[in-house]
Amino acid sequence: MTAPERSLRADARRNREAVLDAAGELFARRGDAVQMDEIAERAGLGVGTLYRHFADKQALLAAIIGRRFEAMATLARAADEAEDPWTAFETLLYGYLESAQADAAFRFALLGPEEPRWNDIATEKTDFSAITERIVRRAVDAGRLREDFRADDFVLITRGAMANMTDAAGWRRHVTLVLEGIRRPER
Amino acid sequence: MTAPERSLRADARRNREAVLDAAGELFARRGDAVQMDEIAERAGLGVGTLYRHFADKQALLAAIIGRRFEAMATLARAADEAEDPWTAFETLLYGYLESAQADAAFRFALLGPEEPRWNDIATEKTDFSAITERIVRRAVDAGRLREDFRADDFVLITRGAMANMTDAAGWRRHVTLVLEGIRRPER
DNA sequence: CTCTAACCTGAACCTGAATTCCGGTTCCGA
DNA sequence: TCGGAACCGGAATTCAGGTTCAGGTTAGAG
Numbered sequence: 391m392t393a394p395e396r397s398l399r400a401d402a403r404r405n406r407e408a409v410l411d412a413a414g415e416l417f418a419r420r421g422d423a424v425q426m427d428e429i430a431e432r433a434g435l436g437v438g439t440l441y442r443h444f445a446d447k448q449a450l451l452a453a454i455i456g457r458r459f460e461a462m463a464t465l466a467r468a469a470d471e472a473e474d475p476w477t478a479f480e481t482l483l484y485g486y487l488e489s490a491q492a493d494a495a496f497r498f499a500l501l502g503p504e505e506p507r508w509n510d511i512a513t514e515k516t517d518f519s520a521i522t523e524r525i526v527r528r529a530v531d532a533g534r535l536r537e538d539f540r541a542d543d544f545v546l547i548t549r550g551a552m553a554n555m556t557d558a559a560g561w562r563r564h565v566t567l568v569l570e571g572i573r574r575p576e577r
Numbered sequence: 578m579t580a581p582e583r584s585l586r587a588d589a590r591r592n593r594e595a596v597l598d599a600a601g602e603l604f605a606r607r608g609d610a611v612q613m614d615e616i617a618e619r620a621g622l623g624v625g626t627l628y629r630h631f632a633d634k635q636a637l638l639a640a641i642i643g644r645r646f647e648a649m650a651t652l653a654r655a656a657d658e659a660e661d662p663w664t665a666f667e668t669l670l671y672g673y674l675e676s677a678q679a680d681a682a683f684r685f686a687l688l689g690p691e692e693p694r695w696n697d698i699a700t701e702k703t704d705f706s707a708i709t710e711r712i713v714r715r716a717v718d719a720g721r722l723r724e725d726f727r728a729d730d731f732v733l734i735t736r737g738a739m740a741n742m743t744d745a746a747g748w749r750r751h752v753t754l755v756l757e758g759i760r761r762p763e764r
Numbered sequence: 765c766t767c768t769a770a771c772c773t774g775a776a777c778c779t780g781a782a783t784t785c786c787g788g789t790t791c792c793g794a
Numbered sequence: 795t796c797g798g799a800a801c802c803g804g805a806a807t808t809c810a811g812g813t814t815c816a817g818g819t820t821a822g823a824g
Contacts, residue, residue, distance in 0.1 A: 399770060399821055426812060427774095436773035441813065501740060536757075546751045550737025553688060564733045570723075571758025586791055586800060613782065614804095623803035628783065 406443045408433040414454050417495035422451055451495065452512060458496045459514035462486060466521035475532040476576075478525050483547070487561065490552050497552050534574050547572070593630045595620040601641050604682035609638055638682065639699060645683045646701035649673060653708035662719040663763075665712050670734070674748065677739050684739050721761050734759070 398406065412433035416424040426447055430437040444450040465485045472478040490497045499508055509515055519541070526544055529535040547568050554560040585593065599620035603611040613634060617624040631637040652672045659665040677684045686695055695702060706728070713731055716722040734755050741747040 401821070402771065405772085425810090430774090437812090438773055438814080439771080442771070447812070503743060543750065543754065546741050546747055546754070549740045550751055550755075553736045553740030554733050556690060560733055563730065564737055567730065567733070567758050568737075568755050569758065571754050571756065588791070589801065592802085612780090617804090624783080625785080625804065626802055629801070634782070 402443075405433070405435055405439055408435065409440055409443055409450070410453065410457070413450055414457065417451065417454050418493040421494040421498045422447070451499075452508075454495060455499045455508060456512040456514045458489070458493060459512050459518050462489065463514060463517040463521060465489070466518055466525065470521055470525055470528075475525075475528040476534040476573075479529040479535065482522065482525050483544075483565070486548060487551050487565065490548075491555050491558070491561070497555065501549060501552055534576070536572055536574060539572060543572075589629075592620070592622055592626055595622065596627055596630055596637070597640065597644070600637055601644065604638065604641050605680040608681040608685045609634070638686075639695075641682060642686045642695060643699040643701045645676070645680060646699050646705055649676065650701060650704040650708060652676070653705055653712065657708055657712055657715075662712075662715040663721040663760075666716040666722065669709065669712050670731070670752070673735060674738050674752065677735075678742050678745070678748070684742065688736060688739055721763070723759055723761060726759060730759075 409429065413424075413429045416429055416432060426437055426440055429450075430440055433440075440450065444453065466482055469478050469482040469485060472481060490500065499512075522544055523541040526535070526539060526541050530537060530539050547565070550568065551561040551564050554564045596616065600611075600616045603616055603619060613624055613627055616637075617627055620627075627637065631640065653669055656665050656669040656672060659668060677687065686699075709731055710728040713722070713726060713728050717724060717726050734752070737755065738748040738752050741751045
């Protein structure tokens with residue numbers, strides 16, 4: 391996709407990285423409302439350079455989102471390490487949501503109506519989904535989640551919480567309420 | 578706000594209504610993505626006429642949202658009629674969400690980051706909020722909702738569900754899960 | 765050190781809407 | 795029936811942002 395084709399000239403590689411960093415920072419803060427000019431300025435480059443590395447704004451966005459999903463996959467993998475299935479689940483859930491809170495673009499990508507489209511654009515998402523599925527299954531099998539809980543439900547909860555990220559406290563309360571209906575006692 | 582100032586010429590009143598209807602229909606289907614030209618065409622009028630009645634797109638949107646909140650207040654009032662507090666609560670919740678499902682603009686207004694702003698723009702919202710508060714209190718007092726449930730939580734749940742209105746079934750599942758954690762047995 | 769393909773720049777350009785504006789129309793009171 | 799204030803139509807204007815491109819600049823192979 392946005393694969394760093396082999397052998398970029400040193401300065402080109404450096405600039406590409408600068409663009410990614412600047413865009414990541416700005417998109418995270420203000421979602422896709424940021425303008426290409428801003429990104430270019432922050433990266434200390436001309437707009438033209440952005441277009442040399444990314445076909446259009448959408449592609450740049452996609453690259454950033456892909457990065458996030460990679461990070462999410464790592465996070466999920468770490469959560470899956472946990473001995474206790476419930477701990478694994480909770481770690482994943484909160485880790486994911488905290489990342490979402492810190493990144494407006496990521497949130498936007500997940501909440502927007504074109505969400506399904508990211509599957510193609512950000513293939514990194516597949517990894518994450520797979521691990522999530524495993525963690526959910528573990529918790530269900532251990533009897534710590536209602537028996538009919540599915541990975542899809544994880545998405546539902548997650549979206550629900552993200553919709554309440556206007557104020558910092560709201561989504562935690564939301565998750566608390568939901569968890570209560572989903573969780574099952576240890577024994 | 579968009580008060581139909583006294584004495585509009587007959588045709589003007591008729592046109593104003595046509596605009597409101599056309600806009601309501603289109604906004605409901607596609608949110609604020611619809612263009613002024615489309616609305617004008619559907620209303621069988623020129624764009625200029627829209628601007629004669631509403632300062633700008635935002636104002637037109639606000640008028641529509643206001644209408645919805647009026648309808649929601651009516652709905653809430655009806656729900657409050659119910660003898661059983663839980664029935665009242667559930668009726669309100671589902672009625673509200675079904676309306677949201679049927680109206681993208683309404684949903685958009687409630688989910689968007691400028692949500693708070695609607696309090697000023699659509700004063701009709703106040704009514705709705707008041708009744709909602711009463712219904713929630715009734716259910717809590719009757720011991721049918723967890724003791725610490727507040728009207729704010731109703732908003733949380735509601736936003737959470739709306740975020741899952743991409744597919745028609747998702748939000749119902751979401752509400753089911755949440756209700757489980759919130760509800761308290763009859764006795 | 766040279767030369768050129770690969771890069772970069774940023775002003776100009778384009779596009780898609782919202783909004784304006786003014787020459788006609790129409791309602792309606794006298 | 796008449797006059798003019800209220801209205802209406804819709805092409806023209808404005809504007810914000812994304813995207814392009816005609817030159818200038820290097821990195822780095824030879």
